[in-house]
Amino acid sequence: xxLDINEVYHNYIVRVIIFSLFTYKRLIRQPEVYKxxxxxxxxxxxxxxxxxxxxxxxxxxxxxxxxxxLKELLEGVESSDLTxxxxxxxxxxxxTTIKVDLRNEDKYQNFLYL
Numbered sequence: 001x002x003l004d005i006n007e008v009y010h011n012y013i014v015r016v017i018i019f020s021l022f023t024y025k026r027l028i029r030q031p032e033v034y035k036x037x038x039x040x041x042x043x044x045x046x047x048x049x050x051x052x053x054x055x056x057x058x059x060x061x062x063x064x065x066x067x068x069x070l071k072e073l074l075e076g077v078e079s080s081d082l083t084x085x086x087x088x089x090x091x092x093x094x095x096t097t098i099k100v101d102l103r104n105e106d107k108y109q110n111f112l113y114l
Contacts (some may be wrong), residue, residue, distance in 0.1 A: 010093040016045050017052070018100065018108055021085055025102045028083065029065065031056040032048065048092070055086040 020041040027034040035054045042052060060068075071077045088097045100108070 004093075006093040010091045011097075013046060013048070013050060013091050014098070015112055016042055016061070017087055017089065019099070019112055021046075021087065021091070021100050022102065022105055022108065028056065028085070028102060029069070031059065046113065051088075051090040053088040055088075057084055057086075 014081070017038075017111075020038045023041065024037040026035055027037055034056060038054055039052065064108075083102045085102060086097065086099050087100065
């Protein structure tokens, strides 16, 4: 069994980032608040400096966001406009880009808690 400390660190960093994305997913309607919350959470939990970039997608006007939310609530139409987050970060091992769908928490639950 090969044990590489950089790989262990990388896996830990990925888990902390994904956990923080789901912890603050209720704030996704306010992208700047969401990003700042995730940044502060990861900075407190990681002893390493990583270059973390969070992209919450296309910035839409308030009216368009309101229409999307109302359609989701009233008509049951699911939209991926406000639920997909792309995260890019650099660890000592490699640079990683992850695209996370915040509606599909079950997909990441086994990864986080095993």
